[in-house]
Amino acid sequence: MDQEAKLDYLIEYLLSENPHANKEIRLDKTNTAEGKIALFRGLCNIRQPEPVSEQFIKVQDAFLTQWNNERHITTLQELEAVHPQLYLWQGDITSLAVDAIVNAANSKMLGCTLANHQCIDNIIHTRAGVQLRLECDALIKAQGRKEPVGKAKITNAYNLPANYVIHTVGPFIEERGVSPLKEQMLASSYNSCLALANQYQLNTIAFCCISTGEFNFPNQRAAEIAIQTVKKYIRDTGSTLQVIFNVFKDEDLQIYQPLLAGKE
Amino acid sequence: MKKRANFLFIEKNDDVYTLSMTPELQDDIGTVGFVEYTDGETLKADDAILSLEASKTVFELDSPLAGKIVERNTAAVSEPTLLNSAKAEENWVVKLTDVDEAAFNQLEEA
Numbered sequence: 001m002d003q004e005a006k007l008d009y010l011i012e013y014l015l016s017e018n019p020h021a022n023k024e025i026r027l028d029k030t031n032t033a034e035g036k037i038a039l040f041r042g043l044c045n046i047r048q049p050e051p052v053s054e055q056f057i058k059v060q061d062a063f064l065t066q067w068n069n070e071r072h073i074t075t076l077q078e079l080e081a082v083h084p085q086l087y088l089w090q091g092d093i094t095s096l097a098v099d100a101i102v103n104a105a106n107s108k109m110l111g112c113t114l115a116n117h118q119c120i121d122n123i124i125h126t127r128a129g130v131q132l133r134l135e136c137d138a139l140i141k142a143q144g145r146k147e148p149v150g151k152a153k154i155t156n157a158y159n160l161p162a163n164y165v166i167h168t169v170g171p172f173i174e175e176r177g178v179s180p181l182k183e184q185m186l187a188s189s190y191n192s193c194l195a196l197a198n199q200y201q202l203n204t205i206a207f208c209c210i211s212t213g214e215f216n217f218p219n220q221r222a223a224e225i226a227i228q229t230v231k232k233y234i235r236d237t238g239s240t241l242q243v244i245f246n247v248f249k250d251e252d253l254q255i256y257q258p259l260l261a262g263k264e
Numbered sequence: 265m266k267k268r269a270n271f272l273f274i275e276k277n278d279d280v281y282t283l284s285m286t287p288e289l290q291d292d293i294g295t296v297g298f299v300e301y302t303d304g305e306t307l308k309a310d311d312a313i314l315s316l317e318a319s320k321t322v323f324e325l326d327s328p329l330a331g332k333i334v335e336r337n338t339a340a341v342s343e344p345t346l347l348n349s350a351k352a353e354e355n356w357v358v359k360l361t362d363v364d365e366a367a368f369n370q371l372e373e374a
Contacts, residue, residue: 107322145300145315148324174320181271181292185321 006063007036013056014043021046025115037067041126042115049110049137052130064129064159073097073161076204076242082260085234086227087244089206090253093120094127097161098244099202100154102193104210105167107146109136109153120208120248124165128158132165150188152196164200166193170211178218183225186211190229198239206244209252223255267371269328272357274371281331281363283313284356285347294319296344301358306332309367313358316347329367331360 001009011030015021025042075097079087093101103124105111111125111133125132135155140147147153152168171185189210197205207226211217223245230243245260247253267274271289275282298317307313307327315324337356340346349355 107317145298146317146322148315148322151324169322172321176291179288179292181289184271185323 001059001062003063003066004033004036006059007033007040009059010040010056010063011036011043013053014040014047017050018043018047038116044126044130045111045115045117045122046113047130047133049133052134057129057131060129061159064127068094068127068159068161071095076244079244081242083231085240085242086230086260087242088247088253088256088260089244090247090250092123092248093206093208093246094123094160096206096244096246098204098206099162100164100166100193100197100200100205101157101160101162101246102205102207102210103165103167104208104213104215105147105169107149107169109140109147109167109169111136119214124160128160128165131156131158136167150185150192152189152192154196154200162206164202166196166205168193168210170215171217173211173216173218178221182217183221186217186222186225187229190226191233194230194233194237194239194241194243197241198237202241204242204244206246208246208248212252219252220255223252223259227256227259266374267368268374269371270326272325272328273352273374274328274368275352276368279361279363280334281329281360281368282352282356283327283358283360284352287350290348290355293321293323296340296347299340299344299347301336301338301341304333306330306362307358307360316344325357327358327360328371329360329363331363333358334361335359 024046030036030039073095079089082088104120112119112122139153147169149169149171152166154164154166157165168189170189171182212219212222245256265276271286273284273286296316296318301314302312308330310326312324313327336358346354
């Protein structure tokens with residue numbers, strides 16, 4: 001089966017599972033390869049965490065492996081530290097082959113459920129595969145309640161080049177703006193991810209800019225807290241973790257560069 | 265004597281330390297809809313006292329002090345909005361004994 005045939009199979013399976021999908025997602029313009037990927041992605045995004053057939057997983061994994069590896073995959077060896085143990089890298093976090101990438105999750109912790117939404121939670125779940133939502137669902141069910149802000153959970157990364165995904169819920173900023181509690185919550189997200197990475201004896205972790213996207217945390221202040229918290233953690237614990245600050249937007253790159261170059 | 269830490273007030277009366285919600289914490293989390301206390305009779309510093317779900321966030325309230333739990337505000341489990349009350353007799357969270365007084369004294373004055 002070539003990639004397009006795999007997509008046809010996957011889309012047919014997902015549509016048969018969810019006959020009302022057309023109410024949540026546009027099903028037209030799906031004759032091109034790109035259109036098919038978008039449809040597949042959207043259907044995975046809205047899919048409930050229900051069991052899935054072995055055959056689906058087999059075809060999905062084959063498709064995602066190829067789709068994910070069509071891009072350049074970046075490893076730590078290609079990066080140069082800007083500060084001992086600290087790295088800055090701009091790009092799509094799902095193309096990093098490191099021990100763990102950090103996902104900016106929400107308290108439901110099931111991954112983004114909006115079809116084709118352009119957020120990190122969506123692309124991480126999409127490129128990892130439907131197994132990721134199933135594992136998250138099992139973790140949340142075992143916990144018995146929603147995921148609190150400032151904590152972290154670790155899962156497999158499935159079809160991603162990374163080994164693990166660490167999910168954390170950062171603070172959400174509403175009209176009242178940033179408060180001391182929200183700042184502490186953001187620092188707590190970083191600390192919880194780092195502690196989990198150490199607990200799993202990982203060597204490399206890549207952070208996204210937690211809370212800055214959909215959660216409205218001001219980018220500059222978020223970057224300051226991110227860098228301060230990671231530096232303090234390394235100092236206090238003597239951790240040998242290699243920490244990558246992954247930025248996606250140019251704006252964040254320009255914020256992180258001088259902050260990381262600064263002496264402390 | 266009254267102190268504050270971890271966005272909570274801590275009021276000392278003899279050997280009992282009562283932790284309650286600060287207005288800042290109440291503003292930040294919004295209307296509380298669900299409260300679940302953690303199990304156990306003692307707390308270490310930074311241990312979770314309870315989990316809450318509020319209109320603006322899902323949050324774990326951590327204890328700024330180590331101590332033995334003598335009482336929980338179980339009324340807040342059935343009526344979570346008590347934690348939004350302005351009255352300390354309603355918005356208290358937990359009462360502790362066996363608290364290190366030196367650690368308490370080091371906290372910020374409320």
